[in-house]
Amino acid sequence: xxxxxxxxxxxxxxxxxxxxxxxxxxxxxxxxxxxxxxxxxxxxxxxxxxxxxxxxxxxxxxxxxxxxxxxxxxxxxxxxxxxxxxxxxxxxxxxxx
Numbered sequence: 868x869x870x871x872x873x874x875x876x877x878x879x880x881x882x883x884x885x886x887x888x889x890x891x892x893x894x895x896x897x898x899x900x901x902x903x904x905x906x907x908x909x910x911x912x913x914x915x916x917x918x919x920x921x922x923x924x925x926x927x928x929x930x931x932x933x934x935x936x937x938x939x940x941x942x943x944x945x946x947x948x949x950x951x952x953x954x955x956x957x958x959x960x961x962x963x964x
Contacts, residue, residue, distance in 0.1 A: 868961055869905075869952040872929050881914045883894070889903040889936035894935055896921070903928055905959070911912045922959060926951075 870883050884891070898904035899920075907919035921929050938944050938958060954960040 868922070868924065868926075868960075869954045870921045870923065870926055870929055871950045871952050872919040872921060872933070873948045873950065874919075876909070876915060876917060877943050877945055879910070880943055884938060884943055887941055887943070890937045894932065894937070898928075898932055904932070907959060915930075920952075 895904055899939075903921055903923050905920045905922050907917070909917040919932075923929065924938055926949055933939055933947060936944070939947070952960055953959050955962050
């Protein structure tokens, strides 16, 4: 199943993330290498949220990501939520019409 991890980020997030960016990207790449994270990035203009698209059977994998994420650990993420996304179009869509 597809899930969206939606981060609400702090003010000046784009600058404040720099000391933790490499560690965050390495963590994200490790989940991508396992096929669990398909896409991720910050929204632009304004940079007020980030969205990561996971493809996992168990959403607890997303909880593991959040617990390890340096952006969360260092207070750059004000809040987050996980939403199940019923995808219907695309090569990896979960529901075909």
